[in-house]
Amino acid sequence: MSNTPDLRVGVVGAGLMGTDHITRLTTTIAGATVSAIVEPDETRSAAATALAPGAATYTRIEDALEAGAMDAVVVATPGQFHEPVLLAALRAGLPILCEKPLTPDPESSWRVLETEQAVGRRLIQVGFMRRFDPQYRQLRDLVAAGTAGELLMVRGVHRNPAVPGSYTQQMLINDSVVHEFDVVPWLAGGTIRSVEVRYAKRNALSPAHLREPILVLMELDNDVLVDVEMNVSIQFGYQVATEAVFQRGVARIGQPEGLQLWQDAAFRIAEHEGFGTRFSAAYDAQLRAWVDATRRGEATGPSAWDGYKVAVACAAGVEALGTTGPVALDLPPAPDLYA
Amino acid sequence: MSNTPDLRVGVVGAGLMGTDHITRLTTTIAGATVSAIVEPDETRSAAATALAPGAATYTRIEDALEAGAMDAVVVATPGQFHEPVLLAALRAGLPILCEKPLTPDPESSWRVLETEQAVGRRLIQVGFMRRFDPQYRQLRDLVAAGTAGELLMVRGVHRNPAVPGSYTQQMLINDSVVHEFDVVPWLAGGTIRSVEVRYAKRNALSPAHLREPILVLMELDNDVLVDVEMNVSIQFGYQVATEAVFQRGVARIGQPEGLQLWQDAAFRIAEHEGFGTRFSAAYDAQLRAWVDATRRGEATGPSAWDGYKVAVACAAGVEALGTTGPVALDLPPAPDLYA
Amino acid sequence: MSNTPDLRVGVVGAGLMGTDHITRLTTTIAGATVSAIVEPDETRSAAATALAPGAATYTRIEDALEAGAMDAVVVATPGQFHEPVLLAALRAGLPILCEKPLTPDPESSWRVLETEQAVGRRLIQVGFMRRFDPQYRQLRDLVAAGTAGELLMVRGVHRNPAVPGSYTQQMLINDSVVHEFDVVPWLAGGTIRSVEVRYAKRNALSPAHLREPILVLMELDNDVLVDVEMNVSIQFGYQVATEAVFQRGVARIGQPEGLQLWQDAAFRIAEHEGFGTRFSAAYDAQLRAWVDATRRGEATGPSAWDGYKVAVACAAGVEALGTTGPVALDLPPAPDLYA
Amino acid sequence: MSNTPDLRVGVVGAGLMGTDHITRLTTTIAGATVSAIVEPDETRSAAATALAPGAATYTRIEDALEAGAMDAVVVATPGQFHEPVLLAALRAGLPILCEKPLTPDPESSWRVLETEQAVGRRLIQVGFMRRFDPQYRQLRDLVAAGTAGELLMVRGVHRNPAVPGSYTQQMLINDSVVHEFDVVPWLAGGTIRSVEVRYAKRNALSPAHLREPILVLMELDNDVLVDVEMNVSIQFGYQVATEAVFQRGVARIGQPEGLQLWQDAAFRIAEHEGFGTRFSAAYDAQLRAWVDATRRGEATGPSAWDGYKVAVACAAGVEALGTTGPVALDLPPAPDLYA
Known part of the structure; x- marks a missing residue:
């Protein structure tokens, strides 16, 4: 693997989780380089760039995509901002590691699924890192x-x-x-x-x-x-x-x-x-698996469909917070892409 | 304590649990003697008597009471036969260690409570031995x-x-x-x-x-x-x-x-x-506590009121086996004797 | 067993361990009664008698033996006083539970062995209670x-x-x-x-x-x-x-x-x-085993020969405290009584 | 760190441990590249090169040094071949991670120490990876x-x-x-x-x-x-x-x-x-620490002096295999470089 060029990864969102991903990519994960940081807040952007000096910085993902600055994307913004970032990256055909939740509600998760199906191949891995523990x-x-x-x-x-x-x-x-x-x-x-x-x-x-x-x-x-x-x-x-x-x-x-x-x-x-020590190896393994699969042109790990199902369960769970007895889930059949 | 005469204990019911109580009383529990065994089944009665050769045998508790054969009673029959035995022993004013459940349903448990209150002092200890673990x-x-x-x-x-x-x-x-x-x-x-x-x-x-x-x-x-x-x-x-x-x-x-x-x-x-090893020390401690309290003329451990409350909970639990959602319990206030 | 008369036990030495044995015999061990307490110190003797009111008190074992006050003996004096007590009890043919060590040195242990062999049957059980844990x-x-x-x-x-x-x-x-x-x-x-x-x-x-x-x-x-x-x-x-x-x-x-x-x-x-909780069940089981064996006329548990071997090992161990390298043990063959 | 060029590592010895180091360097350790493999056996050399396709292959370390093919060296040959490899690498001024033992006996370890001192700075880290566990x-x-x-x-x-x-x-x-x-x-x-x-x-x-x-x-x-x-x-x-x-x-x-x-x-x-799972994280951390220190121009971890002391202890231990009692160690004072 040492002769393949490194995977150029763009990290969208440079808060707590984004910074953590940047650190892992630069110090622990061989075969990948942080090539772009997308973060509107200047202070955060500067702090993140100090960890990955070669990375170009952007305030919007569209600019990073237009510049061809990345082969793959890690999405680490708060959940309510996931949808537009995911849609843009999907349309550009880039592999994505998206922090959980996929999006905060079943409706927006469903739109993400439709877009991924329109592209026609699995590009999204959702950050349910326990699967790697x-x-x-x-x-x-x-x-x-x-x-x-x-x-x-x-x-x-x-x-x-x-x-x-x-x-x-x-x-x-x-x-x-x-x-x-x-x-x-x-x-x-x-x-x-x-x-x-x-x-x-x-x-x-x-x-x-x-x-x-x-x-x-x-x-x-x-x-x-x-x-x-x-x-x-x-x-x-x-x-x-x-x-x-x-x-x-x-x-x-x-x-x-x-x-x-x-x-x-x-x-x-x-x-x-804290979760840092409990799941540190899982976070590493998750990123490792994603980098490797991405470089092979494959998808692995939790899919957008997994993310959608969890969005539906969360909606039911929130309803159950104020309800007596079980709240049933109503799931559509799995789209062909995920079958 | 070695100078007080041994407590003369009658064991009612010589099945699995009754035999176990007889063995403990004869080999582990100082200060008590099995003086009477009440068991209608001849085979069981004979087997039990072999463990406690000095014990007189009866087929009905009434005969043992009339003979003045015991200072205190261990009730170890199946639960559905508890009520008449308890009522007879209560009316005779004898301290009782009654295997759980007190009785199989709230109504009969309530009748036992009423009888104990009529006698006017706590005589029943229910065999919830986990409290002694x-x-x-x-x-x-x-x-x-x-x-x-x-x-x-x-x-x-x-x-x-x-x-x-x-x-x-x-x-x-x-x-x-x-x-x-x-x-x-x-x-x-x-x-x-x-x-x-x-x-x-x-x-x-x-x-x-x-x-x-x-x-x-x-x-x-x-x-x-x-x-x-x-x-x-x-x-x-x-x-x-x-x-x-x-x-x-x-x-x-x-x-x-x-x-x-x-x-x-x-x-x-x-x-x-099996429960034998897990709770062996608890069974010993339970019997020990009861023998000691009985010889001092006192009551200790789970009371008939505790037994009644459990009977009510069991009735609710059985109902819940076939119900969706919680089944509420309806408990009367504790009678004065147990307050 | 409840019909056999209780074993009448004399306890020699009413210090910490002696008192502990008296308490177990009166409250935990069915089938045995403390019939005699041998203790020269008046305060200790009085305190011990309060725990076992029916027991006769003596200042010398010889008097207790002459009075026929006991069927069996528990020796709980400090180790340096064991030998004369053991010899007297052995000559009287009484079963003995002797706290460890048998005696403090191999020479005195050997004299005890010789006396037991002269009596011709195993009477001594040494209090190595770990064997009962x-x-x-x-x-x-x-x-x-x-x-x-x-x-x-x-x-x-x-x-x-x-x-x-x-x-x-x-x-x-x-x-x-x-x-x-x-x-x-x-x-x-x-x-x-x-x-x-x-x-x-x-x-x-x-x-x-x-x-x-x-x-x-x-x-x-x-x-x-x-x-x-x-x-x-x-x-x-x-x-x-x-x-x-x-x-x-x-x-x-x-x-x-x-x-x-x-x-x-x-x-x-x-x-x-402390050892009280760690080995409490072992102390009970040891006494239980000894009482039962004694009532059957048998011997069980660690013998005087076991006590002698330990005395030899202790002598070697004490020597090793001040020596470089291993100190070898020199054991005679086991006398026939213990083979 | 992502902008510093990767550290070019030569691995000497492509047996079990050498291959393990090559795999870690190419897949787990960011910031380092396997640039040279030194292995006289052709089959082993070919197998190792398949794991690190960009690496040049040599049969003698001298050729690799002459070619300027590496910035640092991992020594993973059997212990009896360590000395000449270490001396050559030391004289070339290269940082070294040397599998334990430093060398198989105190005399050869001492010669390695003298050479490192002649160079004048710490270049050797001995592979006692437990220190990283x-x-x-x-x-x-x-x-x-x-x-x-x-x-x-x-x-x-x-x-x-x-x-x-x-x-x-x-x-x-x-x-x-x-x-x-x-x-x-x-x-x-x-x-x-x-x-x-x-x-x-x-x-x-x-x-x-x-x-x-x-x-x-x-x-x-x-x-x-x-x-x-x-x-x-x-x-x-x-x-x-x-x-x-x-x-x-x-x-x-x-x-x-x-x-x-x-x-x-x-x-x-x-x-x-096996040790693979027990110490896997330690092996990673060891390599990580060495790569990082090396790129900063520093030394870390167990030094050649630590390796020497262990060689002396091993000599004593081997002697003790056939001796009664303790074998004393005779250590010279630590050379200034390691004080």
């Missing part, structure tokens, strides 16, 4: 192998020590549970049939405008039942874990690892304090 | 201490390797979840407000007449949300575990312990294979 | 089963949070490692061939007169190599653990168990804080 | 922080499932324990003072010419005592773990991680099956 892959392999029998139930936890003041009640679904909406069907081999939300005793340490933790119940079309505890003010650490209940056994991922310490009458293992 | 006690102490903040959610698992053919769908509630109906409110300091049942994908290894595993959702009147996975055909072992979600942390009990083995590219800890 | 038994079963291959090496830790000021350098061997001298050969199926001591960096938190932790190396006559870390000032908790290295795997016992807590960015399991 | 770094940080008190003892295990027939008795020291000789002093902040070897019961599953497992005892000049179990035929998996005994606690690294499975009456965590 070694432990989720181990668990999916176990489901596929069938050695513990059929999968019957999935019990998840997503625990954050805290969230910023800007985090809203709907973001419990759209920003956090969204990952489970993608990864659980991927693990379990089904599609979400309904979503229900149950409220636990409210955590008095949560920001005043949040009512959480919540328990999200999902039913898949293969009858697998899922319950996910979504908890964003629990303080003790960052923990994303999944317990899969099979016919003949139970498997769990996401437990703490690393240095173990006996001191002060206890045995301790450090827990993660 | 060291790990449950540790967890309850943690809730009470408040060092991890308020309790918000409880997530439980009750996994059995298999059940006999006589185990019915309603026994998922009345025989198994019944323990959670008692121990979770005791841990969490509340009363059950509603019960809901959700069905997971059916385990094809279950007996044909069972639809399980199920997920039982409970809401307590202090807003704590509870979900319990009830699973009776999972084969891999016997696992009863509880995860308590607090404001600032999470605690878990019931994980495997003991010899750890690295072999064949894996690290292993044996899992329990 | 469920985890050690599991490990011994694994060695015997051979499913992990032959045992090659044993790596142990014995970690105490602290010791009283009266604890001497020789007690590292005679009071603490003494348990390993008994239990490791019992596990591994061999006899100790040599003992060596290596010094670690001294713990500055140890009492000034102690040089520890130490590493004790033992070689068994079946070539199994053993290293035990002996550590008495480590503060964090009480941990006695053993790792057994087999041909095809490794097994470990003695790791922490019980309530698991995620809080403050860590996962925690409480560690024991 | 996140868990070893965590443990070293804990030692340095002192929060658990002073380090007193280190207890290690190095367990291999099997070794090839070419693995000799001396390789127990020179190929395996060699890592402990580097990493333990690095962790513990001292220098090895003596080495002793004790033999466990021989594993009958070992190749006939091996007598193992062994226990290697090291004493550091800060009095820390170390014992390492070295075990190469244990079959169950690959386990490298270290327990550090402090004044106030104990820390352990290297335990299994990842997917946890309850099945067949046991709880299981997969154990590593």
Whole structure:
């Protein structure tokens, strides 16, 4: 591979996630170069360029496309700005790694799907990086192998020590549970049939405008039942874990690892304090897979169709926040491109 | 205590649980003697007497009472026969350790309560032995201490390797979840407000007449949300575990312990294979506490009122097996005797 | 068993361990009664009698023997007073549970052996209660089963949070490692061939007169190599653990168990804080086994010969505290009574 | 960094480790290119070139140096061929990442040190990649922080499932324990003072010419005592773990991680099956650190002096294989370049 020219990647959006992608592309991911940064904010643009001095800077993606400045695009703007960027990059025929969510609602996600189908080949990989986490892959392999029998139930936890003041009640679904909406069907081999939300005793340490933790119940079309505890003010650490209940056994991922310490009458293992350490290898593997597939002219990973399905589940989940009982999902058949 | 005469205990019912109580009383529990065995089946009666040669045998509790053959009674018949035995022993003023459930339905439980109130003092201890398990006690102490903040959610698992053919769908509630109906409110300091049942994908290894595993959702009147996975055909072992979600942390009990083995590219800890090993110390502690309290003329442990509340929850749970959404509980105020 | 009269047990020595035995005998161990307490100190004697009101008190064992006050004897005096008590009880033909060590040196241990042989049957059980610990038994079963291959090496830790000021350098061997001298050969199926001591960096938190932790190396006559870390000032908790290295795997016992807590960015399991919790079940089982065997007229558990072998190993271990390289053990053949 | 030209790396030796380095450099390590491969064997050379098509091939390092084909060198030949390659590369002033051991004996290591000192700056980084393992770094940080008190003892295990027939008795020291000789002093902040070897019961599953497992005892000049179990035929998996005994606690690294499975009456965590998974991140981090330092014109990681000290320890260890008691090390003072 060392003789193929590097893949020229444009990064759209130079906020927290965009900067993280730029750093990985310049220091960890061999075979790719950041050739363009698209960011309207001057301060952010300058900070990002300092990390990738050879990159040209633009304020609009259209200019970067016209300049032929990139072979492929990473989209890392806030979700509400994804649609126009995606449509422009799709029409230019460029491969795209798009941070989750694909777009914030099913209608706009559907328009993206239509455009990709009009182009006629898969160009979008959605940034559901859990699919690249070694432990989720181990668990999916176990489901596929069938050695513990059929999968019957999935019990998840997503625990954050805290969230910023800007985090809203709907973001419990759209920003956090969204990952489970993608990864659980991927693990379990089904599609979400309904979503229900149950409220636990409210955590008095949560920001005043949040009512959480919540328990999200999902039913898949293969009858697998899922319950996910979504908890964003629990303080003790960052923990994303999944317990899969099979016919003949139970498997769990996401437990703490690393240095173990006996001191002060206890045995301790450090827990993660954020997604950075928990999923660092997954972010690397995701980018690695995308760069490699892109250079081979292929598509891989979660598709726009996966992104659309999650947009529909999020809409149902948000509705379930204010509803008693399950909210059913209404999914069209998968377009041919994704079949 | 060695100078007080031994407590003369009559055991009513010499099946599996009754025999187990006789063995403990004769070999493990100092200060008590099995003085009477009440069992209509001759074979069982003979087998039980072999374990406690000094015990007189009866076919009806009334005869044992009339003979003045016992200072206290252990009731270990099947649940549907509890009521007349309890009423007779209560009227005789004898302390009673009654295997769970108190009785199989709220109406008969209420009649037992009325009789105990008529006698005017607490004589019944219900056999919810989890309250005597060291790990449950540790967890309850943690809730009470408040060092991890308020309790918000409880997530439980009750996994059995298999059940006999006589185990019915309603026994998922009345025989198994019944323990959670008692121990979770005791841990969490509340009363059950509603019960809901959700069905997971059916385990094809279950007996044909069972639809399980199920997920039982409970809401307590202090807003704590509870979900319990009830699973009776999972084969891999016997696992009863509880995860308590607090404001600032999470605690878990019931994980495997003991010899750890690295072999064949894996690290292993044996899992329990039945309730005998998991709760053996709890059964001992329960009997110990009851014998001691009885000899002091006091009552301790779960009362008949606790048994009644569980009977009401079971009735709601059984209803929830065939209902969509939560089934609310309707509890009368606690009678003065139990306040 | 409930019809056999209770075993009348005399307890010699009413200090810490003696009182503990009295409490177990009166509250936990069915089938036995404390009938005599032998203790020259009046305060101790009175305190012990309060726990066992029916017991007669004596200042010398000879008086208790003459009075026919006991069927069996528990010896719980300090080790240097064991010999005359043991000789008197042996000559009276009474079964004995003798706290470890049998006696403090090989010469006096040998005299005890000779007396027991003169009586002609096994009367002494030495209080090496680790043999009754469920985890050690599991490990011994694994060695015997051979499913992990032959045992090659044993790596142990014995970690105490602290010791009283009266604890001497020789007690590292005679009071603490003494348990390993008994239990490791019992596990591994061999006899100790040599003992060596290596010094670690001294713990500055140890009492000034102690040089520890130490590493004790033992070689068994079946070539199994053993290293035990002996550590008495480590503060964090009480941990006695053993790792057994087999041909095809490794097994470990003695790791922490019980309530698991995620809080403050860590996962925690409480560690024991003393031998009371770690070995409580073993103490119960030991007494249980002894009472039962005694009532059947049999002997069980570690014999006086086991006690003698440990006395020889302790003498070698103490010598090794001040020696470079291994100190070999010189054991006579086992007398016929113990073959 | 994306604008600096890539570092041109020559890889000397295209066997197992050389090929692994070539793969990492071409696929994982941004900022570096394999520009030269030095390998006399034609088949190996061709296979390696297929992985790095742009690389020029040579049979002798002198030719590669003369051609100016590389900015830096990775030495991955067998250890007995290291010396001439190192001397040539040093004289050419090139930075070197040299697989362990530096050279196979203290004399040749010393000649390498003299040459590096004649050049006048640190050019060699020895491939002791454990120093880059996140868990070893965590443990070293804990030692340095002192929060658990002073380090007193280190207890290690190095367990291999099997070794090839070419693995000799001396390789127990020179190929395996060699890592402990580097990493333990690095962790513990001292220098090895003596080495002793004790033999466990021989594993009958070992190749006939091996007598193992062994226990290697090291004493550091800060009095820390170390014992390492070295075990190469244990079959169950690959386990490298270290327990550090402090004044106030104990820390352990290297335990299994990842997917946890309850099945067949046991709880299981997969154990590593080889060094590839256990140390993959460390190998990456090592190469990453070296490439970065090299491009900045600096040296980092284990130096040639570290390599020399390990060569001396290995010589002592090999001697200890056939000796009773500790073998002392005789180290010259550190040359100024490494002070």
